[in-house]
Amino acid sequence: MVCRGSKDVWLRAAVLLAGVHGLYAPPVALAQAKVTNDASTKSNGVDPNQVADNLQGQMPRAKFTQLRHDFGEIVRGQKVTFAYEFTNAGTGVLQIRSIHSSCGCLNTKVEPKDVFAPGEKGRLSFEFDSSHFAGSLIRTITVDTNQPRNSAITLTFSAQIREEIRASPALLSVGEILPEYSKAWLINLPTSLRATATEKDTPPVSAEKASLPSNVLKQMVDAGEVRPLYATSSHASIVPEIIAPQSKGKEYQLKITFKGGLPIGPLREKVTLWNSSRHLKELIVPIVGEVVGHVKQSAKYVEFGTVTRSEEVRRTLSFSSDRKDFKVESVSAELRRTDALEGVAIGELLKYSTVRGENGTQVNFELRYPDALAAANQPINASGMFLVRTNDPDYKEVRVPFFGVLRQGDKR
Numbered sequence: 001m002v003c004r005g006s007k008d009v010w011l012r013a014a015v016l017l018a019g020v021h022g023l024y025a026p027p028v029a030l031a032q033a034k035v036t037n038d039a040s041t042k043s044n045g046v047d048p049n050q051v052a053d054n055l056q057g058q059m060p061r062a063k064f065t066q067l068r069h070d071f072g073e074i075v076r077g078q079k080v081t082f083a084y085e086f087t088n089a090g091t092g093v094l095q096i097r098s099i100h101s102s103c104g105c106l107n108t109k110v111e112p113k114d115v116f117a118p119g120e121k122g123r124l125s126f127e128f129d130s131s132h133f134a135g136s137l138i139r140t141i142t143v144d145t146n147q148p149r150n151s152a153i154t155l156t157f158s159a160q161i162r163e164e165i166r167a168s169p170a171l172l173s174v175g176e177i178l179p180e181y182s183k184a185w186l187i188n189l190p191t192s193l194r195a196t197a198t199e200k201d202t203p204p205v206s207a208e209k210a211s212l213p214s215n216v217l218k219q220m221v222d223a224g225e226v227r228p229l230y231a232t233s234s235h236a237s238i239v240p241e242i243i244a245p246q247s248k249g250k251e252y253q254l255k256i257t258f259k260g261g262l263p264i265g266p267l268r269e270k271v272t273l274w275n276s277s278r279h280l281k282e283l284i285v286p287i288v289g290e291v292v293g294h295v296k297q298s299a300k301y302v303e304f305g306t307v308t309r310s311e312e313v314r315r316t317l318s319f320s321s322d323r324k325d326f327k328v329e330s331v332s333a334e335l336r337r338t339d340a341l342e343g344v345a346i347g348e349l350l351k352y353s354t355v356r357g358e359n360g361t362q363v364n365f366e367l368r369y370p371d372a373l374a375a376a377n378q379p380i381n382a383s384g385m386f387l388v389r390t391n392d393p394d395y396k397e398v399r400v401p402f403f404g405v406l407r408q409g410d411k412r
Contacts, residue, residue: 058092060118060147064155071159075195076130076166077279083125084155088116095146096122102140105129124155131280134161134170164226164277165191167285172256174267174289179394180260186243187285189252191226195278204281207274216274223276228252228283230274237261238287240271254285262291264394293394294321296360302386304367304404306379312368317400320360321392328354328361328390333402335384344372349382363388367404380406 054060064086071080088094096114108126116122124143141155168188174181201221208217216230223229231240237260243253256271267289275281298318307313319328331352335341341349348370355362365386373380383403389396 054092054146059090060088060092060094060116060145061090062094062096062143062145062147062153063087063089064153067153067155069155069157071128071157073160073162074130075279076134076161076163077277077281079127079129080159081125081127082157083111083123085121085123087121088118090147091118093117093146094120096124097144097146099124100142100144101126105132106139106141108141128157128159130159130161134163134166136160163192164195164280165189165228165273165275165283167254167273167283170285172271172285172287174258174287176290176292177258177262177267179262179264179291179293181258181262181291182260184255184257187254187256189228189242189254189273191228191252194224194226194276197278201278206282210272210274212274220274220276220281226275226277228254228273228275232272232274234269234271235262238269238271240273242273256285256287264291264293267291293392294323295326295390295392295395295398296320297398297400300400302365302400302402304382304402306405306407307367307369307382308407308409309369309374312366313404315365315367317363317365317388318360319363319388319390319398323392326360326390326392327356328363328388330389331363332387332389333384334387335382338381340373340376340378340380341382344370348372352386365402367402369406369408373406373408376406376408382406 064084066084069082069084071082074080094116096110096116099108099110101108106126106128108124111123111125113122124141126141128139130137136158137160138156138158141157143153143155145151145153166189168190172185172187174183174185203212203217203220207220210232212230212232219229228242231242231254233240233256237258239257239259241255241257243255245251245253254271254273267287269287271285271287273283273285275283277283296319302315302317304313304315320326331354333346333350333352335344335346335349349368351366351368353364355364363386367382381403382405383401386400386402388398388400390398
């Protein structure tokens with residue numbers, strides 16, 4: 001017959017067995033030991049310098065007072081702030097591990113720390129910069145926590161962003177153009193009344209760095225209405241000009257003239273429109289496109305594939321131009337040196353020749369397995385650059401990457 005004792009008796013017995021055999025210690029005993037032995041534990045039970053380490057059965061839970069916020073109507077260029085408030089409504093220590101936003105327009109922080117004891121309150125505050133947005137906007141903030149269920153919490157905010165001044169179109173896309181491209185584009189500049197502001201209206205630091213005339217800096221803050229004042233360009237070959245309306249009710253326009261002399265390659269320039277708005281005195285009009293020359297080539301690279309000792313592999317590229325005097329003057333190669341190809345002459349590996357025709361010049365490339373690699377047992381990568389030199393001033397040297405694999409036996 002076994003006598004039944006109280007729960008305390010059984011608990012003390014279990015603790016005693018744990019001390020004797022080292023087999024088991026109940027959560028309560030561990031919790032008591034942690035509180036007693038950890039001299040660095042704060043009065044609220046949490047050391048903010050330590051990562052939360054909850055015991056079995058202790059579950060943190062972040063309870064936000066709201067998951068959504070609407071800023072309503074704001075003006076483009078405004079920086080607005082908000083704070084989501086939350087409480088650790090669980091029984092364990094809550095840790096905010098990380099915060100991710102859906103765009104780079106936010107600055108976020110958790111206050112007053114990132115570890116919260118049960119019952120503690122916190123704030124997740126953020127600042128939103130509306131400079132690059134217009135119209136209806138919805139963005140999210142994802143908060144990663146250590147709570148066991150739904151560890152990622154999604155917060156949402158929205159805004160309706162109106163503009164004091166805008167460019168129509170907002171971006172100038174010119175497509176493919178030649179370096180000597182010469183053309184003028186017109187962009188409309190609709191404006192509205194200046195937004196009210198309680199803070200002092202001052203020119204931005206960027207305007208002073210751009211060395212704008214003093215009268216323009218003064219007009220930025222003294223004008224009673226929104227209007228464009230000055231335009232600058234990121235490239236000397238692109239000339240901007242503000243055109244005032246010819247009659248009442250008409251809009252300002254921005255004239256962008258290409259003067260020629262742009263470098264070959266992707267076109268990523270901009271015109272900055274300095275104006276008298278309250279919040280967006282520096283309106284950017286991006287210019288995108290591709291500056292191409294007169295020379296056309298049939299491929300951007302040469303791929304030889306697998307080359308064995310029994311055969312060489314040939315590839316052909318064609319170069320053409322609308323200029324009648326165009327010609328390919330010479331061809332050479334640069335080999336990417338590896339341990340396996342050390343000591344191998346380029347002439348043993350590569351050959352090239354040119355054939356001029358009515359529609360341009362054909363360049364023949366050849367990759368072969370050199371005799372110097374007769375003892376090689378493993379496949380060898382061969383890569384580098386063909387250098388095609390022409391008499392075109394924009395394409396004096398065309399670099400064409402090549403690659404292939406050298407193998408002793410048959411292709412597999």
